[in-house]
Amino acid sequence: MEYSVIKEGDLFLLTDLNGDIALDDENGHGLYTKDTRFLSRMDVQIDGEKPALLSSSSDKSYVASIRLMKNEKDKGAIEIHRERFIYDGVLYERFILSNYFLDAVDFDFSVSFDSDFQDMFIVRKYRTGEVGQIVERFWSPESIAIRYRGADRIERSTQIKWKTDVNDVSVDEQENVHFKVHLDPKEERQICFLITPMIDGKGGTALTFEEGLKRLHQSYENWVSDTAQAESDSDLFNGLFARGVQDLRMLLTDVGYGDTPVAGLPWFAVPFGRDSLITSLFMLPLNPKLAQGTLRTLAAHQGTKTDPWRDEQPGKIMHELRFGELVNTKQSPFSPYYGTVDSTPLFLVLISEYVRWTGDFSLVEELQPNIERALAWIDQAEQAGKGFLTYHQEAEKGFPNQGWKDSANSIVHESGHYAASPIALSEVQGYVYHAKKGLAAVYRAMGQTDRAEPLETQAAQLKSRFEEAFWMEDEQFYAIALDKDQNKVHSVTSNPGHLLMGELPSSERAASVAKRLLRQDMFSGFGIRTMSTDDIGYYPMSYHNGSVWPHDNGMILLGLSRMGFKEEASRVISALLDASSAFEYQRLPELFCGHGADVGYLVQYPTTCSPQAWAAATSIVFLQAMLGIEPDALTKTIKLGPALPESMNELTARDIRIGEGVISINVTRTGKDSYKVEVPVNTTGFEIVVV
Numbered sequence: 029m030e031y032s033v034i035k036e037g038d039l040f041l042l043t044d045l046n047g048d049i050a051l052d053d054e055n056g057h058g059l060y061t062k063d064t065r066f067l068s069r070m071d072v073q074i075d076g077e078k079p080a081l082l083s084s085s086s087d088k089s090y091v092a093s094i095r096l097m098k099n100e101k102d103k104g105a106i107e108i109h110r111e112r113f114i115y116d117g118v119l120y121e122r123f124i125l126s127n128y129f130l131d132a133v134d135f136d137f138s139v140s141f142d143s144d145f146q147d148m149f150i151v152r153k154y155r156t157g158e159v160g161q162i163v164e165r166f167w168s169p170e171s172i173a174i175r176y177r178g179a180d181r182i183e184r185s186t187q188i189k190w191k192t193d194v195n196d197v198s199v200d201e202q203e204n205v206h207f208k209v210h211l212d213p214k215e216e217r218q219i220c221f222l223i224t225p226m227i228d229g230k231g232g233t234a235l236t237f238e239e240g241l242k243r244l245h246q247s248y249e250n251w252v253s254d255t256a257q258a259e260s261d262s263d264l265f266n267g268l269f270a271r272g273v274q275d276l277r278m279l280l281t282d283v284g285y286g287d288t289p290v291a292g293l294p295w296f297a298v299p300f301g302r303d304s305l306i307t308s309l310f311m312l313p314l315n316p317k318l319a320q321g322t323l324r325t326l327a328a329h330q331g332t333k334t335d336p337w338r339d340e341q342p343g344k345i346m347h348e349l350r351f352g353e354l355v356n357t358k359q360s361p362f363s364p365y366y367g368t369v370d371s372t373p374l375f376l377v378l379i380s381e382y383v384r385w386t387g388d389f390s391l392v393e394e395l396q397p398n399i400e401r402a403l404a405w406i407d408q409a410e411q412a413g414k415g416f417l418t419y420h421q422e423a424e425k426g427f428p429n430q431g432w433k434d435s436a437n438s439i440v441h442e443s444g445h446y447a448a449s450p451i452a453l454s455e456v457q458g459y460v461y462h463a464k465k466g467l468a469a470v471y472r473a474m475g476q477t478d479r480a481e482p483l484e485t486q487a488a489q490l491k492s493r494f495e496e497a498f499w500m501e502d503e504q505f506y507a508i509a510l511d512k513d514q515n516k517v518h519s520v521t522s523n524p525g526h527l528l529m530g531e532l533p534s535s536e537r538a539a540s541v542a543k544r545l546l547r548q549d550m551f552s553g554f555g556i557r558t559m560s561t562d563d564i565g566y567y568p569m570s571y572h573n574g575s576v577w578p579h580d581n582g583m584i585l586l587g588l589s590r591m592g593f594k595e596e597a598s599r600v601i602s603a604l605l606d607a608s609s610a611f612e613y614q615r616l617p618e619l620f621c622g623h624g625a626d627v628g629y630l631v632q633y634p635t636t637c638s639p640q641a642w643a644a645a646t647s648i649v650f651l652q653a654m655l656g657i658e659p660d661a662l663t664k665t666i667k668l669g670p671a672l673p674e675s676m677n678e679l680t681a682r683d684i685r686i687g688e689g690v691i692s693i694n695v696t697r698t699g700k701d702s703y704k705v706e707v708p709v710n711t712t713g714f715e716i717v718v719v
Contacts, residue, residue, distance in 0.1 A: 030044075030045065031044060031045065031055070031294070032044070032045055032047060032084055032086060033086075033293045033639075034086065034090055034091065034092050034112065034114055034278075035090070035114065035297060036090060036113070036115055036116075036244065036278070037114070037116070037117065037282070038281050038282075038283070038297075039059070039060070039061045039114050039119065039225065039232075040059075040060055040061075040293060040297050041059045041112065041114065042057050042293070042294045043057050044057060045081060045084040045094070046071075046079075046081050046084070046096060047072075047092070047096075048070060048072065048078075049068060049071060050069070050071055051071065051142070053069070056148075056152055056295075058151070059186075059225065060297070061225050061227075062227065062351040062352065063147060063148040063149070063298065063351045063355070064145055064146070064147060064225075064351075064352055064353065065144060065145065065146045065148065065151055066143055066186045066223075067141065067142075067143055067186060067223060068143055069140055069141055069143075070121075070139065070141055071140050072096070072108065072110075072137070072138065072139050072140075073136075073140075074098045074106060074108075074136070075135050075136050076138075079097055079106075079108055080096060080098070080099070081094075082095035082107070083095045086613065087613065088248075088274070089275050089277070089278040090113055090114070090244060090248065090274075090277075090278050091113045091241070091244075092110075092111070092112045093109070093110070094110040094111075095107060095108070095109050095110070096108040096110065098135075100129075103129060103130075104129030104130060105128045106127060106128070106129075106211070107128060108123055108124070108125055108126075108137075109123070110123055111124075113241055113244055114244075115232075115240040115241070115243060115244045116232045116233055116240070116243075117231055117232020117233075118222055118223065118224050118232040118233070118234045118235075118240070119224075120220065120240050120241070121220070122218060122219070122237050123137075123139075123218065123219045123221075124216055124217075125216060125217050125218075125219070126214075126215075126216045127212065127214060127215050127216075128213075128214075130213060131213065132212045132213065133210070133211050134209070134210050136208060136209075137206075137207045137209050138204050138205060138206045139205045139219075139221070140204045141172055141188055141205070142174070142203055143162075143174040143176070143186040144162075145160070145176040145178070145184050145186075145353075146159070147353045147354045147355075148295070148350075148352055149350075149352065149354050149360060150354070152295060155354055157353075157354045157357070157359040157360070158179050159179050159353055159354075160176060160177045160180075160353065161176070161177065162174060162175065163175050163176065163177050167199040167201075169199065170189060170190070171189045171190070172186075172187075172188040172199065172205070173185060173186070173187050174186045178353045178356070179353055180353050180356035182228060182353070182356065183227075184225070184226065184227055186223065186224070186225055186226070187223070187224040187231065188221060188222075188223050189222045189223075189224075189234070190219060190220060190221045190222070191219075191220045191222075192207065192217070192219040192220065193217050194207045194208070194217055194219060207219060222234045248274070248277060251273075252273065255273060255314045255315045255683075256313055256314050256315065256651075256681060256682065256683050256684045257681070258651050258679070258680065258682070259679075259680050260676050260678055260679045260680070261676060261677055262673075264605045264606075264608060264614075264675065265605060265647075265650065265676060267608075268605065268608045268614050268616070269647045271614050271615050271647070272616075272645060272646070272647030273314065273647075273648075275615065275639040275641075275644040276289060276311065276314070276644050276645060276648075278639065279292070279293070279297075279307075279641045279644065280321075281297070281298075281299065282321065283299060283325060283349070284325075284328070285321060285325040285328050286320055286324050286325065288304050288308075288321045288322045289303075289304050289322065289641040289645075290303075290641060291303035291304070291637070291641055292637035292638070292639060292641055292643075293637060293639055293640075294637070295637065296640075298348065298349055298351070299326075299348075299349050300347065300348050301326060301347045301368055301371030301374070301375070302347065302368055302371050302374060303641060304322045304325070304326070305371060305375060305377075305378050306374065306579060306582075306642045307322075307641040307645045308322040308323075309377065309378050309381060310579075310642065310645035310648050310649050311645050312381060312385050312652075313648055313651055313652045313681075313684055314648050315685055316386050316685060316686075317386070317685070319378055319382045320382075323375070323378060323379060323382070324395075326345050326371070326375055327375075327395050327398040329346045329364050330343065330345060330346070330398055330401060330402070331344035331346070331405070338361040338363070338365050339361075339365060339367035339421070339422050339430075342401065342404075343372070343403075343404050343405030344371075344402075344405050345366075345368075345372040345374075345375045345402060346364035346365065346366050346368075346371065347364065347365050347366055347371060347430075348362055348365050349362065349363070349364035350363065350364070350365075367419075367430050368419075368430050368431075368434075369417060369418070369430045369431055370431055370432065370453070370456050370459055372402050373402075373417070373462070373463045374459055374463075375402055376399060376403070376463035376464075376466070376467055377459055377462050377466065377530070379391075379395065379466075379467070379470075380462075380467050380469070381466065383470050383662070384466075384660050384662065385661065385686055385687075386685075386687065387661030387662070387688075389473070392470060392474065393474075399467065403464075403467075403483075406460055407486075410460075410490075412450075413450060414514060415490075416493070416494075416497070416510065417452065417456050417457060418449070418451055418452045419449065419451060419453075420449040420451075421449065428449070431453045431455065431456060431523075432455075432580075433523070433572040434572075435571045435572050437565070437570075438571075438573060439451055439453075439508060439509050439511075440517070440519060440563075440564070441511075441517055441518060441519070442518040442563065442564060443564075447509060447511040447512075447517045448511050448513075449512055450512050451510070451511060451512070451517075452509055452510040452514070453509045454494075454507060454508055454523050454526075454527065455523045455527065455583075457490060457498070458494075458530045458532045459526070459530065460490060461490050461491055461494070461530050462529065462530025462531075464484075464486050464487040464490070466530075467479075467480075467483055468480040468483035468484045468487065469662055470662070491532055494532065495533075495537070497514065497516075498510070498524075499537070500516060500518060503518075503520055503544070504537075505520055505540065505541060505544045506523075506524035506527065506533075506537075506541065507524075508523045509523075519559065519563050519565060520544070520549070520560035520562070521558060521560070521563075522556050522557065522558050522559070522580050524541055525541060525545050525556065525580075525584035525587065526584065526587065527541065528541060528542070528584065528587020528588060528590065528591050528593075529583060529584075529586045529587035531590065535591075539593075542588060542591075543596075545584065545596070546596050546599060546600075548624075549562045551599070551600075551603070552603070552622055552623065552624045553603055553606075553624050553625025554576055554603050554604070554620070554624075554625055554630050555576040555577075555578065555581045555600065555603050555604050555607060556576065556580070556581050556584060556600060557575070557576055557622045558572050558573060558574060558575055558577060558622070559572075559573045559574045561574070561622075566622075568621050568622035568623045568631070569622075569631075569634070570622075571619070575619045575620065575621055575622050576607075576619060576620055577619045577643075578616045578618075578619075578642075578646040579642035579643055579646055581600055581604060581646065582642070582645070582649040585597055585600055585601070585650070585653045586649060586652070588600070588653070589656055589658075589669070589671075590658060594669065595671070595701075597653045598654075598671050598673045598674070601650050602674055602675060604616070604646070605650075605673065605675065607620065607630055610629070610632070611632075611638075612638075615638055615639055615644070616640075616644065616647070617633070617636040617638040617640060618636040618637040618640040618643055619636055620636070621633050651681060654673070654676075655668060655670055655681060655693055655695065656668055656669025656670050656671060656719070657693070659686045659714065661686070664713065664715060665714055665716075665717055666691065666712065666715070666716050666717065667717045668716060668717070668718045669719040670695040670705060671701075671703075672695065672697055672703070676697075677696065677697040678694075678695070678696050679694075679695045680692075680694050682709075683709075686712045686714060687712045687713065687714060688712070689710070689711030689713060690711055690712070691709060691710045691711075691712055692707070694706040694707075694708065705718050
């Protein structure tokens with residue numbers, strides 16, 4: 029990455045690799061919370077010069093370590109070691125200054141600060157609007173404070189304090205803090221900054237650097253102990269899994285209803301409908317109770333009225349929730365914005381899958397009003413869409429395409445023309461089928477037969493309509509979508525692969541889909557592409573028309589595993605494991621280019637979120653698919669159908685939470701396609717079925 033980023037809770041810091049936020053920065057660097065930039069400058073100098081970068085590392089997702097120097101060739105250097113983390117709403121930044129000259133040195137070490145309190149949409153040049161102004165700047169030898177009164181009448185301020193063993197400290201009128209430092213040879217001095225964003229006078233509580241770091245470390249240790257663990261004889265998988273679990277912890281945020289995974293850093297550190305739901309779905313094997321925060325957060329923001337400006341409708345699940353000044357003053361529709369067609373069925377899918385893992389009917393009872401409103405929205409939308417769930421942009425500043433491939437050019441006919449809306453996406457119909465079938469089983473188990481039976485009937489009818497309308501006989505594959513006239517959008521894409529997760533296709537057609545996804549035009553060798561290389565819309569560096577998205581492959585993997593396509597699942601896992609080795613910290617990014625492995629190396633996408641939640645959670649899908657684990661708390665069974673990639677012969681998973689207990693599993697390869705399965709721990713009371 030060409031940047032350094034750390035996050036904890038609702039606060040994140042984005043800087044250049046030196047650790048700086050430069051004056052007049054054009055890259056959006058800053059310290060952010062609630063979609064507001066509370067620090068727009070933080071750069072260091074020694075005697076008025078910018079020190080050179082030695083190294084910049086974030087081996088741990090939540091701590092950054094940066095080394096800088098100012099040197100004289102063959103004489104020595106002043107080294108600066110920057111360490112930073114965030115805890116309880118406070119940014120901690122420690123500088124350790126070391127003298128590697130033969131003689132004592134005296135120098136001016138300065139740190140420059142500023143805060144512009146810009147809305148993130150303005151920083152990104154995504155929106156403009158009327159905003160507030162800075163009303164006070166205060167500085168002293170111990171602190172700086174900058175106060176801003178927004179157009180939304182919210183008072184925001186940035187409090188900057190420091191502790192140091194340097195005696196001579198001063199602050200000038202430009203918020204430059206100067207430390208007159210004397211260092212003997214090999215001597216060190218420390219300066220620690222504590223930076224606290226405040227909203228209406230409320231902010232985090234500062235601790236000592238050591239105590240804050242200790243508590244942060246402990247929170248990550250607690251996270252690991254509360255989640256499933258996995259290890260294998262593949263270093264690639266072990267590294268990817270560990271990184272994914274750590275990044276997922278960093279990407280959790282509580283906006284009032286429990287921890288929810290935000291979409292990704294740096295620009296999407298807020299709850300999303302689709303992204304948070306898919307990430308939570310992937311995280312079920314890690315600890316299924318983690319889904320509760322996502323479900324409660326989205327239920328709390330479920331649509332209640334018809335508002336075309338926000339694409340809101342009663343019962344609809346939101347797309348994206350923002351908190352900045354433009355949203356608060358109704359200059360932006362993201363408060364929240366509802367322009368997505370798949371969040372609502374995915375909300376129901378996650379509930380049904382959560383129950384399969386936990387048997388927790390109490391959450392269903394709690395959210396049943398939300399469930400029923402979501403089902404009512406789907407039914408009404410299906411009637412308007414001639415039997416399918418469709419979308420059409422209503423909001424002037426919304427999205428023209430409202431599935432996960434939401435770029436304007438993602439739904440393209442074989443003629444090269446874009447499909448006209450209302451559009452019915454293939455995978456969305458699969459989510460609806462999955463949701464209704466899954467909820468019907470849950471309602472039956474709860475004794476609500478009157479609700480189960482109509483859902484079963486509706487699911488069967490949707491399956492029949494879908495098979496007739498979407499199947500492309502010449503391709504032996506499903507179309508990505510139907511356009512406004514219900515004509516097939518004749519493109520071969522990854523979208524129909526999601527159908528396998530809900531088991532909508534017949535076994536024969538499912539086999540065709542699995543086979544087609546692994547053909548050379550779709551399978552790059554590093555993963556399944558979003559679009560076939562044979563299609564007119566294919567472009568390997570596009571966002572959605574030929575690139576490879578790890579989460580897209582993850583959704584397909586869940587279906588391949590569930591429907592028994594073990595060989596295909598293993599090939600996809602092997603490809604993505606190989607791909608992971610090309611990325612810093614073995615962190616799968618949001619997406620990468622669709623060039624095939626035949627070029628000899630993976631081609632990275634120019635701009636991408638990293639870390640990104642559903643990409644990080646794809647490593648958890650690998651574990652689920654390799655174990656072939658399918659728990660069903662409704663029947664008290666756990667199905668295991670292991671299939672390891674070629675590079676792996678042993679896999680151990682511990683403390684997978686199912687029902688009221690845990691299960692640990694050992695898988696050992698005994699032949700090309702045969703495995704020994706051991707279950708040393710099973711406190712679930714469920715029957716184990718190995719297939």
